[in-house]
Amino acid sequence: MILGVLAVAGTPDNAVVRLADSFGIQTELLVAQMINFCLVSYLLYRFAIKPVLKTIEERKSKIAEGLKYTEDMKAQLASAEQERLNTLAKAQKEAQALLAKTKADCELYTREQTKATEAKMARLLEQSQNALVTERAQLLSEVRHETASLAVAATEKLLSSILTDDMRQKLNQKAATLLAEKEEHGTQA
Template identity: 35%
Template structure:
């Protein structure tokens, strides 16, 4: 660019006078261009480059943070799904345990009822047997008492003492009549 200004200034002698009339000095412009270039290079190296580098690092951190947040969102959704699945399994298992407990309780109640019925039947049978035995015993006692009374009455009616053979015959006769 400096060369272009010098070429223009050299080709047109009148134009150099106009530039100087307005206070434009080619040497000042060249010095300002050199100063600006040095300043731009220093700013680029020590200011803009580190700022851009910091901005890129922050952008990478933000991107990694967003990726991490997205991963965590996915993991949270998976954990929620797993939790829901575990709760459903636990609920199903609890229902199965309750059902099994009910069935066991019903089976025990049925068994207890059957045992109670069987015990009642056994008690009833024992009572019937006892009643039958008592009845037979009472009949046997009644027969022997009646036979004794018949023999005693017959002895009094006949006014004599009966022999053992006659007592046995009367007892047998009285017993056979009662049956």
Template identity: 30%
Template structure:
């Protein structure tokens, strides 16, 4: 071993000094570089993990929100369909009511017209009877003037025409 030390020119003092220097450099590097860097790396790893977890939660919330949105859209469509159906039913009901009211109004008009026609018919018959009675009376007077007693004949004609001249 002495030969190796002489061959490589190893100085023990220098070797020990280099070992001490190496230890000091190692300590300083550990204290001021490796340890803070390890903390930063650990914090960075935790931040990445937290970000991944948050991203997963956000993704789940997004999926949940999407489902809720779809449910609300479906519900809104259903409500809109119900409103449309209700409006259609109300429209049909109103149209039926309008048709029924129109029918009733037409029937009332027809009934009123029939009553008016009946009254006019009765009035015309009454006038016709009166005119007919007058004509018959006049014709009978003329015939009776030619035949004889005027007073007796007028009484007979008046009694005969009494039912017609009301």
């Protein structure tokens, strides 16, 4: 093809050649410059532009990957934050439930302990009252017996000078009978 162009350029009859000559263009040099331009363009494309374009594409893909990675990390961060908030809310609910259960258990324990203490106090009060009643009856019995002994001793002393032995014996029997009856009535009451 280049030879065809040269062959056409070499003929002086050609109108293009004559026009180019009128402008001072040498067709042989123009064709050689075109060949040089094509050769340099090919070499530049092959060894300079193509690797640069490849590098640009690699960088574009790395940038795209970086942007995608950034978006993924943002999504993961948002997901982790949401999970943290959910976990925190769940832990707070569990803590509230545990606190409520503990409070209810504490109140139940307090009520049970109060009832047990009240029952114990009632038993102690009843035992104290029973002991008091028993002690009172015993004291009354002792006081009656002591009073009777004192009365008999005082009467005996008084009457020993006035009464004879026979009268004393009858009086003692009568007093013992009355005393026995009185004690029976006192223990029954």
